[in-house]
Amino acid sequence: MNAIVQNDQAPVLQVTDLEIEINGGQGSFAVVSEMNLHVRAGETLCIVGESGCGKSMTALALLRLLPDAAKVASGKILIDGQDFMAMSERQVEDYRGEKIAMIFQEPLTALNPVLRIGEQIAEAVRQHRKCSRKEAYAKAVETLQLVQMPDPERRAGQFPHELSGGMRQRAMIALALACDPKIIIADEPTTALDVTIQAQILGLISTCKSVSARRKSSSPTTSASSPRSPIG
Amino acid sequence: MLAYVVRRLLLLIPMAIGMVVVTFGLLLLIPGDPAAVLLGQDATPEAITNLRNTLGLNDPWFIRLWDYFAALLQGDMGRSIFQNQPVATIIAGRLGATIELAVVALILATLIGLTLGVLAAIRQGSWIDTVTMLFAQIGVSMPVYWLGLLLMLLFAVQLGWLPAIGRGVPLHEALFAAVTGRPQVLWDSLTHMALPALALAANSAAIISRLVRASMLEVLREDFVRTAYAKGLRKGRVVVRHALRNALLPVLSVIGLRFGALLGGAVITESIFAWPGLGQLTIAAISQRDLPLIQGIVLTFAIVYALVNLVVDLLYAAVDPRIRLG
Known part of the structure; x- marks a missing residue:
């Protein structure tokens, strides 16, 4: 059964008049301005644009993870109707991974090189769920299975450098899915991969969305992805 | 891992040989005579020569170095000139x-x-x-x-x-x-x-x-x-x-x-x-x-x-x- 998308639902993510500024040597300048979007449960929204147009900056702003030099100058980000920008750092930490998660571009650098894949996923589970170390690890293996990682038990015990590029991206996706977030942001999730694996990963994200939608019909996964720009 | 540790431990041998040779060379270069120091300021040249002979200091350097290595291989680091005790014990x-x-x-x-x-x-x-x-x-x-x-x-x-x-x-x-x-x-x-x-x-x-x-x-x-x-x-x-x-x-x-x-x-x-x-x-x-x-x-x-x-x-x-x- 596919997820039933009800377009009259309240958006799980709503961005209004977002403006992001970067502090350069000669004052600050806007890299994103008047950004408006909303995503309802079960929807996929793609942001397409040339290189440097602010896609990644927007994605990072949605998690309040902008680099030090950048800041949200104005605008509103509502997650599940809650004002994300007005939240305390502790509340934001509770939202990250649990309500809104992100698949980063380059899994080789985005995964910690000295921690095992399973540990990295289990760590996210333990942060948001009350469970033992063992249960969290089991959940990590289960999530790796969900993203069709071959031999998930063994891969969970390996380090990022021991996996192929495609497997690393699957691990990255598993990391984002681990706590069943309502919103998944995928920032050019296939950039570092060859064309065949790119197709597999995009297919996988789509499958995961459907699986997630079936599992919890009230809050299907939403993915705002930004495919590679035809210009940049 | 074990092979690596063993190899590193074996590498200690050439390092130790190098250290002994370099130290020995440096000690040959620095001025001062242990026999003269041991006997004090009033010692006669004959007494100093006799003590140098006793301590083996008058032997050629390569004989002394060879003797040192031969003793070292048997676990003997020599005797301290001043404390008259085995160096290893001190x-x-x-x-x-x-x-x-x-x-x-x-x-x-x-x-x-x-x-x-x-x-x-x-x-x-x-x-x-x-x-x-x-x-x-x-x-x-x-x-x-x-x-x-x-x-x-x-x-x-x-x-x-x-x-x-x-x-x-x-x-x-x-x-x-x-x-x-x-x-x-x-x-x-x-x-x-x-x-x-x-x-x-x-x-x-x-x-x-x-x-x-x-x-x-x-x-x-x-x-x-x-x-x-x-x-x-x-x-x-x-x-x-x-x-x-x-x-x-x-x-x-x-x-x-x-x-x-x-x-x-x-x-x-x-x-x-x-x-x-x-x-x-x-x-x-x-x-x-x-x-x-x-x-x-x-x-x-x-x-x-x-x-x-x-x-x-x-x-x-x-x-x-x-x-x-x-």
Whole structure:
């Protein structure tokens, strides 16, 4: 059964008049301005644009993870109707991974090189769920299975450098899915991969969305992805 | 891993041979005659010649070197000219004190260096960062003998909190005593240890804190740190588990190298604080031109240093799974 998308639902993510500024040597300048979007449960929204147009900056702003030099100058980000920008750092930490998660571009650098894949996923589970170390690890293996990682038990015990590029991206996706977030942001999730694996990963994200939608019909996964720009 | 350890241990042999040859050559070059020192200012030339013959100092250098190696292979490091005891026995009696001081100083330097370095990095540009870097600058610039005297003046002479010189009960015995219900023995041992260990650790702590700060600042900008935040982890956990563990890699190798500096620093520190270790013995052996003793001490320092660096290399592989020893 596919997820039933009800377009009259309240958006799980709503961005209004977002403006992001970067502090350069000669004052600050806007890299994103008047950004408006909303995503309802079960929807996929793609942001397409040339290189440097602010896609990644927007994605990072949605998690309040902008680099030090950048800041949200104005605008509103509502997650599940809650004002994300007005939240305390502790509340934001509770939202990250649990309500809104992100698949980063380059899994080789985005995964910690000295921690095992399973540990990295289990760590996210333990942060948001009350469970033992063992249960969290089991959940990590289960999530790796969900993203069709071959031999998930063994891969969970390996380090990022021991996996192929495609497997690393699957691990990255598993990391984002681990706590069943309502919103998944995928920032050019296939950039570092060859064309065949790119197709597999995009297919996988789509499958995961459907699986997630079936599992919890009230809050299907939403993915705002930004495919590679035809210009940049 | 085992093969690697065995190979590294076997490499100690050529290193030890090289050390003995270099030390022997240097001792040939430095002026001064142990026989003259031993007999005193009023000794006649005949007496000095006779003693040199007895000690074998008149033999050609290659015969002396060959004899030394032949004895060394049988575990004999020779006899001290002045103390008339086997060098191995003298060193064995003193080595524990020096290792104890150097290890405590290394632990102290690592703890101080890591704490200050991490604080400075996560609070970059704040007053903590400024104070830490000021401390690091002072620590790097201040010679150990000067700092040692200042610490002694403040804590022993002015405040009277800590003993100025000497060593309490050896630390391992003091720990055993504390376990068996005599904590005052451990306290006494630690108070004796405090000043020399702090004086010795300051320079290394300063170097480690600067390195940790630089390394942490670099790692904190890495993508995987951002991923850790994106998972919802608390800042403390991200800093300790994700950033620090990666930042430790370059620091570990420096910690190994610092152990050599600590052994060298112990030579001076032990003289200032009358710490009965190898350092004090080294000063005495050099001033007396006690050639077999100097050679024995240098060889011991070299082997200890090499072993510590082997342990550091093994730790390096344990911390970073990308490193394969082999």
